[in-house]
Amino acid sequence: xxxxxxxxxxxTWGLGGMAALLxxxxxxxxxxxxxxxxxxxxxxxxxxxxxxxxxxxxxLIRNVHHWSGTFLxxxxxxxxxxxxxxxxxxxxxxxxxVLGVFLLLLVVFSNFTGYxxxxxxxxxxxxxxxxxMLSYIPFIGDSLVEMxxxxxxxxxxxxxxxxxxxxGILPLLIVGLMSFHFWRVRKAGGVAIAESxxxxxxxxxxxxxxxxxxxxVVALILIAVILVFAILFDAPLMNKANPAFSPNPAxxxxxxxxxxxxxxxxxxxxxxxxxxxxxxxxxxxxxxxKYDSKISGVWFLSDKGKQTSKISALIGLxxxxxxxxxxxxxxxxxxxxxxxxxxxxxxxxxxxxxxxxLTGFYxxxxxxxxxxxxxxxxxLFVLVLVIFIVLTLISIIFxxxxxxxxxxxx
Amino acid sequence: xTKHKKNKIKIEEQPESRRSFLNKVWIGPGTxxxxxxxxxxxxxxxxxxxxxxxxxxxxxxxxxxDFKPNSVTPFRSGRFYISRLSDGGFLxxxxxxxxxxxxxxxxxSENKFVCPCHSSSFEINGNVTSAPAPRALDLLPLIxxxxxxxxxxxxxxxxxxxxNSQVTYLxx
Numbered sequence: 356x357x358x359x360x361x362x363x364x365x366x367t368w369g370l371g372g373m374a375a376l377l378x379x380x381x382x383x384x385x386x387x388x389x390x391x392x393x394x395x396x397x398x399x400x401x402x403x404x405x406x407x408x409x410x411x412x413x414x415l416i417r418n419v420h421h422w423s424g425t426f427l428x429x430x431x432x433x434x435x436x437x438x439x440x441x442x443x444x445x446x447x448x449x450x451x452x453v454l455g456v457f458l459l460l461l462v463v464f465s466n467f468t469g470y471x472x473x474x475x476x477x478x479x480x481x482x483x484x485x486x487x488m489l490s491y492i493p494f495i496g497d498s499l500v501e502m503x504x505x506x507x508x509x510x511x512x513x514x515x516x517x518x519x520x521x522x523g524i525l526p527l528l529i530v531g532l533m534s535f536h537f538w539r540v541r542k543a544g545g546v547a548i549a550e551s552x553x554x555x556x557x558x559x560x561x562x563x564x565x566x567x568x569x570x571x572v573v574a575l576i577l578i579a580v581i582l583v584f585a586i587l588f589d590a591p592l593m594n595k596a597n598p599a600f601s602p603n604p605a606x607x608x609x610x611x612x613x614x615x616x617x618x619x620x621x622x623x624x625x626x627x628x629x630x631x632x633x634x635x636x637x638x639x640x641x642x643x644x645k646y647d648s649k650i651s652g653v654w655f656l657s658d659k660g661k662q663t664s665k666i667s668a669l670i671g672l673x674x675x676x677x678x679x680x681x682x683x684x685x686x687x688x689x690x691x692x693x694x695x696x697x698x699x700x701x702x703x704x705x706x707x708x709x710x711x712x713l714t715g716f717y718x719x720x721x722x723x724x725x726x727x728x729x730x731x732x733x734x735l736f737v738l739v740l741v742i743f744i745v746l747t748l749i750s751i752i753f754x755x756x757x758x759x760x761x762x763x764x765x
Numbered sequence: 766x767t768k769h770k771k772n773k774i775k776i777e778e779q780p781e782s783r784r785s786f787l788n789k790v791w792i793g794p795g796t797x798x799x800x801x802x803x804x805x806x807x808x809x810x811x812x813x814x815x816x817x818x819x820x821x822x823x824x825x826x827x828x829x830x831d832f833k834p835n836s837v838t839p840f841r842s843g844r845f846y847i848s849r850l851s852d853g854g855f856l857x858x859x860x861x862x863x864x865x866x867x868x869x870x871x872x873x874s875e876n877k878f879v880c881p882c883h884s885s886s887f888e889i890n891g892n893v894t895s896a897p898a899p900r901a902l903d904l905l906p907l908i909x910x911x912x913x914x915x916x917x918x919x920x921x922x923x924x925x926x927x928x929n930s931q932v933t934y935l936x937x
Contacts, residue, residue, distance in 0.1 A: 480867065484882060487865040508866075599841035599860070601867035603881030619883065619897070623864075697899055758883045 359558040369573040370434035377427040384420040394518035399474035421590030442651035443547035449642040451539035468521035479596035480605040488627035549652035613747035622702030663734040671741030823915040854932035857905040864898040890927040
C-alpha cells in the first residue's frame with residue numbers, strides 16, 4: 356500500500372527503478388559476455404573481435420552492455436541529484452543517502468574496471484592515465500599505483516585484477532548494498548513526498564498494480580532506448596593496446612573527464628586527489644549537517660530555493676568557460692612563481708583562492724537573499740555541480756590533440 | 766532515564782557464570798584464527814599477481830657508433846630512448862611521461878620530446894620545458910662495455926632534473 360501522490364512521475368522520475376533495471380541488464384549481458392571474453396592481454400582483444408564478427412548478435416550484446424553501463428552511471432548520478440533536490444535525506448533517510456553515495460561509487464568503479472577489459476588503445480591509455488593520478492598521493496602514491504595495477508605498469512596482472520573486480524567483487528557488493536538500500540527505503544515509508552495540508556490528498560492505493568505497472572512501463576521504455584542506442588552506435592573498439600604509443604589525445608573515461616580537465620588547471624595532488632576526496636566526503640556527510648527546516652518532498656525546498664538555484668547555475672555557467680580560457684592562454688604559473696614548488700604555486704594557492712571564493716559565494720547568497728542554511732547549501736551545491744558539468748563537457752567536446760582547446764566542428 | 770540504564774548495567778554485572786567464562790575463553794582462539802585467515806589471505810594476494818622479479822638485466826642497445834651525437838634513438842619494445850648529447854655522452858630515458866605515464870614521442874624538427882596526453886615537453890636530456898610534467902624523464906642505468914651500449918630498462922631512476930653526473934661517457 357502506498358500513497359497515491361507518491362506515484363506521480365515528477366516525484367522521483369523513476370530513476371531509482373531505472374538504476375535497478377540497468378543493473379539487472381548489466382548482470383545478464385555480463386554473464387553472456389563472460390562466456391566469450393578471455394582476461395589475458397594476448398587474448399582479450401581477439402576474443403572481442405571474435406565476439407563481434409563470429410557470434411550471432413554478439414556485437415549487439417556488447418553494445419547493450421556498453422550503453423547500459425554508460426546510462427547506469429548517468430542515471431545513478433541523476434538519482435542522487437533527484438534525492439538531493441527533493442530533500443529526501445533527512446531523518447530516517449539520512450543513512451540511506453550514505454548507502455546511495457557508496458552505490459554511486461561502486462557503479463563508477465564497475466564502469467571503470469570494465470573500461471580496461473577490451474584491451475584496446477582507448478582502454479589501455481585511459482586506465483594508464485587514470486591510475487597514474489593516484490601516484491600524486493604523498494608518500495604512499497607510488498606503492499598504491501603498483502598495488503592497483505599489480506605491477507609497475509598496466510599489464511597482465513592489472514587485467515586480471517580489474518576483471519575480478521568487474522565480474523566478481525563489485526557486482527556482489529552492489530547486490531548487497533542495493534538490497535540494503537531498498538530495505539531502508541521501505542523502512543522510511545517509501546519515497547519522500549511533501550506533507551499535504553488537506554487530508555483529501557492522502558489516498559492510499561495498492562502497490563500492485565499501481566506502482567508495479569508504472570515501473571514496468573518505465574522499464575520497457577528504457578530498454579527500448581538502450582536497444583536503439585546499441586543498434587545505432589557501436590561500443591568503441593580502437594586498435595589493440597600498444598604500450599609504446601599513446602593515442603593523441605589520451606582521455607580518461609568520460610565520467611572522469613571533469614577531473615582530467617581540472618588537472619590542466621590544478622596540480623594533480625589537488626585536482627585528482629584532494630578536491631575529489633573533499634567533494635565525496637562532503638557528499639557523504641551532507642545529511643548530517645544541522646539544518647533549519649528539514650523540508651523534504653518539495654523540489655528545491657521553496658520558491659526562494661528555486662530562485663537561488665537558478666542564479667547559482669547561471670553563475671557557474673557563465674564564470675567557468677572564461678576562467679578556463681584565461682588559465683589556458685594567459686596564466687603560466689610555472690614561470691610566474693618559479694621559486695615555489697608546483698604543488699604550492701599551481702596547487703595550494705589556486706585551491707585556497709577557490710575555497711575563499713566559494714565561501715564568499717556562500718556568505719553573499721545568505722546575506723543577499725536571506726536564505727536559510729538548507730537553501731544556502733543548496734545554492735553552493737548547484738554552483739559546484741554546474742562547474743563540474745561544464746568542466747566535463749569542455750573536456751569531452753572541446754579538448755583535442757595534446758589536450759589543447761579546439762572547436763570540434765572545424 | 767539514566768537511573769534505568771544504571772539498573773540494567775548492574776544486572777549484567779552479575780558474578781561470572783560458567784557459560785560467560787567459556788564464552789570469553791573462545792574469544793582468544795577466535796581472534797587468533799581470524800588473524801591467521803587474514804594473514805594467509807593478504808599473503809596470497811601479495812604473491813598471486815606473479816610479480817616478475819626485477820633482476821638487474823641489461824639489454825644490448827647497439828654499438829656506440831650507431832648513435833650520432835645530438836641524436837635520439839627510440840627503443841619502442843623496451844619503452845626507452847637513448848639520447849646522445851652533443852658532447853658525445855649517453856643517456857637512457859624511459860618514454861613514460863612523468864605526468865601521467867603516457868608514452869612521449871621525439872619531435873625531430875623541434876628537438877624535443879612531446880607527450881600526446883597533456884602536451885608536456887622535454888629537452889634532449891629529459892629536462893621539462895613545458896608543464897604539466899613535474900620532473901625530468903626517468904633515467905635508466907646505461908653502461909658501455911667494449912663499445913657496446915647496454916641499458917637496464919627495468920630499473921628506472923627518478924630525478925628532478927638533468928645533471929652532468931647522469932651522463933655516461935666513452936672511456937677514452
